[in-house]
Amino acid sequence: MAAVEVDGLVVRYGDVTAVDGVSFEAAAGRITAVLGPNGAGKTTTIEVLEGFRRPDAGRASVLGLDPIADHAALTRRMGVMLQAGGVGSGVRVLEAVRHTAALYDDSLDPGDLLERVGLSGLERRTWRQISGGEQRRLALALALVGRPQVAFLDEPSSGVDPVGRQQLREAIISLRDDGVTVVLTSHDLDEVERIADHVVILDHGRVVAAGAPAALTTGQVDEVRFGAQAGLDVTALAARLGAPVEVAGDGEYLVRAEGTPALVAALTAWLAERDLPLGDLRAGRQRLEDVFLRLVADDDGGPR
Numbered sequence: 001m002a003a004v005e006v007d008g009l010v011v012r013y014g015d016v017t018a019v020d021g022v023s024f025e026a027a028a029g030r031i032t033a034v035l036g037p038n039g040a041g042k043t044t045t046i047e048v049l050e051g052f053r054r055p056d057a058g059r060a061s062v063l064g065l066d067p068i069a070d071h072a073a074l075t076r077r078m079g080v081m082l083q084a085g086g087v088g089s090g091v092r093v094l095e096a097v098r099h100t101a102a103l104y105d106d107s108l109d110p111g112d113l114l115e116r117v118g119l120s121g122l123e124r125r126t127w128r129q130i131s132g133g134e135q136r137r138l139a140l141a142l143a144l145v146g147r148p149q150v151a152f153l154d155e156p157s158s159g160v161d162p163v164g165r166q167q168l169r170e171a172i173i174s175l176r177d178d179g180v181t182v183v184l185t186s187h188d189l190d191e192v193e194r195i196a197d198h199v200v201i202l203d204h205g206r207v208v209a210a211g212a213p214a215a216l217t218t219g220q221v222d223e224v225r226f227g228a229q230a231g232l233d234v235t236a237l238a239a240r241l242g243a244p245v246e247v248a249g250d251g252e253y254l255v256r257a258e259g260t261p262a263l264v265a266a267l268t269a270w271l272a273e274r275d276l277p278l279g280d281l282r283a284g285r286q287r288l289e290d291v292f293l294r295l296v297a298d299d300d301g302g303p304r
Contacts, residue, residue: 003028003150003181004049009058011044018044020205021058026150026198031172031182033192036202037296042185043083043154045202049183050080050152062150076104079148081139083155087127094123097141104146116174117141118167133160140171151175153184157191169195193217193288203296217286224255224263225290227279228271240270251279259283 004026011019019041026032036042047053048060051067051074060067065074087096094110101107114120117137122130130138136159143151156172157165165188173195175182186192192199193213201209209216225248232253234245243257257263264283271278282290 001028002026003063004183005061006045007059009045009048009060010056011048011053012056018205022202022205022207024200024207024210026181026183028181029176029179030197031176031184031195032198032200033196034183034185034200034202035192035292040202041205042202046152046154046183046185077149079143079146079151081143081153081156086139086142089128090126092124092126093119093130093138096138097145100142101145106147108145108147110145113141113145117171118164133164136160137164137168140168148180150181150183153182155185155187157186157188165191189289189292199288201292201295208295213288216291217288222258224257224259224281224283225252226267226281227252229276237270241266
């Protein structure tokens, strides 16, 4: 059952079409990630679903309600985590959560919620006194305090340290476990691959791919990616493997060939002869980041 539906959505800013016929669904009680490069239309799409922006064409529905026409009813059933701001610089952490909790009939206990998102001990600090990562965790708490049925989270882990990301991840997963529908945007593709049930990738205002992370990243791929020491002699390695070898990043390499057992064995043997450790190796399965970069590449092959 879909809790969120987007059908042929179009949003224009003057002569610029930011969202161009986008359609997708977010299943109830699942985590859906909307991804895309800057300017792809993802934030605009989410703003339509939140009822903050009126579409030029198409239809959007959240919990069976129109985000614009039924906005008052919807606000009591959804939580919104903005990408930035939303709290006065002098407002204390506990004060902010208590104030938001008072707007709902059946809110969560503010103290328990702060502990859940890793902000215990910071209750008396003001917004300006906590770090950027702590501000993101407070923004999440404000989105969750009203026990929403659907939560829209815009870049929840942006600027958050590894410990904070772990706490946010656990909080978001617990939402799904409680039956809450989560729709989030993120540039942290490794994090999305870990937690999302469904991914929608936008580029130039259109959907270019959609599906479960495993479905998007699994398949027959005629390439092998591996990590090793930077500065490998890729010409010599290519001669040994009988296939082109490219530098894909700092300490990351790409072999343009099917990842057969023979090729993997030749690669590991070549590294072993030079006493070079092998990092990660991916053959036949890509990371979500690999899929994303390929889909949003410019005509010249470079990511935007």
